[in-house]
Amino acid sequence: xxxxxxxxxxxxxxxxxxxxxxxxxxxxxxxxxxxxxxxxxxxxxxxxxxxxxxxxxxxxxxxxxxxxxxxxxxxxxxxxxxxxxxxxxxxxxxxxxxxxxxxxxxxxxxxxxxxxxxxxxxxxxxxxxxxxxxxxxxxxxxxxxxxxxxxxxxxxxxxxxxxxxxxxxxxxxxxxxxxxxxxxxxxxxxxxxxxxxxxxxxxxxxxxxxxxxxxxxxxxxxxxxxxxxxxxxxxxxxxxxxxxxxxxxxxxxxxxxxxxxxxxxxxxxxxxxxxxxxxxxxxxxxxxxxxxxxxxxxxxxxxxxxxxxxxxxxxxxxxxxxxxxxxxxxxxxxxxxxxxxxxxxxxxxxxxxxxxxxxxxxxxxxxxxxxxxxxxxxxxxxxxxxxxxxxxx
Numbered sequence: 001x002x003x004x005x006x007x008x009x010x011x012x013x014x015x016x017x018x019x020x021x022x023x024x025x026x027x028x029x030x031x032x033x034x035x036x037x038x039x040x041x042x043x044x045x046x047x048x049x050x051x052x053x054x055x056x057x058x059x060x061x062x063x064x065x066x067x068x069x070x071x072x073x074x075x076x077x078x079x080x081x082x083x084x085x086x087x088x089x090x091x092x093x094x095x096x097x098x099x100x101x102x103x104x105x106x107x108x109x110x111x112x113x114x115x116x117x118x119x120x121x122x123x124x125x126x127x128x129x130x131x132x133x134x135x136x137x138x139x140x141x142x143x144x145x146x147x148x149x150x151x152x153x154x155x156x157x158x159x160x161x162x163x164x165x166x167x168x169x170x171x172x173x174x175x176x177x178x179x180x181x182x183x184x185x186x187x188x189x190x191x192x193x194x195x196x197x198x199x200x201x202x203x204x205x206x207x208x209x210x211x212x213x214x215x216x217x218x219x220x221x222x223x224x225x226x227x228x229x230x231x232x233x234x235x236x237x238x239x240x241x242x243x244x245x246x247x248x249x250x251x252x253x254x255x256x257x258x259x260x261x262x263x264x265x266x267x268x269x270x271x272x273x274x275x276x277x278x279x280x281x282x283x284x285x286x287x288x289x290x291x292x293x294x295x296x297x298x299x300x301x302x303x304x305x306x307x308x309x310x311x312x313x314x315x316x317x318x319x320x321x322x323x324x325x326x327x328x329x330x331x332x333x334x335x336x337x338x339x340x341x342x343x344x345x346x347x348x349x350x351x352x353x354x355x356x357x358x359x360x361x362x363x364x365x366x367x368x369x370x371x372x373x374x375x376x377x378x379x380x381x382x383x384x385x386x387x388x389x390x391x392x393x
Contacts, residue, residue: 010326013323019291023287023288023291024327024334028330028335029277029280029338030283030284031277033280034278034281034370035335036339037270038274039352039366041271043188043350044256044270045256046187047188047189048187048188048189050185051127054252055252058248058249060075060214060247060248061249062247063245063247071247075095075213075246076205076207076210077208078206078237079246080094082233087226089217090216091215092122094215095122095123095199095211095212096117096199098118100260102114106166106167107166112155115193116194116195117193118197118199119140119197123199124138126214129182131180131183132149132180132182132183133162133181134179134180134181140179140197142198143174143177144198145166145195145198146179146181146182147181147194148182148184149181149183152181161181162179163178163179164177166178166195182196190251190255199211206244227247232245263351265350285378288324289324292323292324293382317379320382321378324374324375324382328371328375332371339359343356347359
């Protein structure tokens with residue numbers, strides 16, 4: 001029976017070649033645009049959501065009108081102590097020194113470029129850094145470092161890296177000893193790292209922003225009160241007093257609300273592109289369903305004869321939906337081919353560093369969801385139109 005329905009559906013597609021091609025290509029483009037955009041949006045919205053208490057972790061930044069939206073990620077070293085003393089809503093505060101560029105380091109005359117992060121002891125407890133081997137209580141001294149298990153395998157293979165030394169050219173060719181192997185983040189983050197170093201403040205000056213300050217508030221804290229405490233507060237240094245304001249931003253939404261310079265495309269633009277993809281799908285479906293309703297009216301004699309010869313309403317509905325299902329399957333197939341063509345560019349723009357199977361599995365879920373929703377809506381419409389047509393005949 002299914003084979004019979006599909007054969008009739010295929011014949012109808014061949015009979016109306018132009019309309020079928022327009023519908024298939026339009027839906028394929030819409031499916032691809034919407035599925036990739038939805039994947040991109042979901043990925044962007046899940047940065048740093050895996051941390052314990054992620055909904056309570058904030059970056060205390062700085063106002064800098066010359067940078068993007070006026071929010072700077074960098075703050076003075078003295079800010080953490082001020083927040084600890086004057087903000088009772090805050091549970092923990094830490095500072096780090098970090099940028100997203102890979103910096104060189106050497107081991108036995110072989111140079112590697114790694115993501116390096118300078119951290120203090122509070123960072124370890126706030127972000128629950130897990131030690132897999134080596135120094136169990138991870139408090140790094142000036143000449144000590146910790147590396148992730150991936151980097152340990154890349155540089156040392158099966159050899160135990162604990163006690164080995166790495167050379168850091170940017171730190172006056174200083175050698176630092178590996179004292180621990182730590183677990184990498186279990187999700188995608190704004191703060192990916194390969195090597196952890198000890199944070200050593202350069203200058204305790206309110207006028208110099210050289211670090212990033214993170215804070216975690218107590219559960220059920222009033223964030224508006226905290227924001228008020230950090231707005232126009234008075235500081236004093238070298239007998240000078242002035243007012244200062246410190247904006248804060250939730251870490252898990254930081255990439256979308258205050259994107260860094262290295263973000264290729266803003267999230268609002270991705271959302272707009274997803275809406276455009278959805279509109280293309282809606283237009284393609286409306287166009288096809290309009291033609292399908294017209295064809296049902298043209299085929300009313302055939303459908304009435306099938307009804308007289310024992311076909312049930314469910315049989316007729318299945319027959320008419322088989323053509324739509326074939327259109328959707330062909331559109332999804334062409335959409336998959338389009339995705340294969342544009343995937344390298346998409347990965348560069350979205351900065352999603354995942355393997356190819358991740359993209360296909362995610363996109364397949366979105367496309368199947370769209371197909372189910374489309375078939376459900378179309379089934380109601382086709383059932384109503386078919387019923388009216390049979391009654392008229």
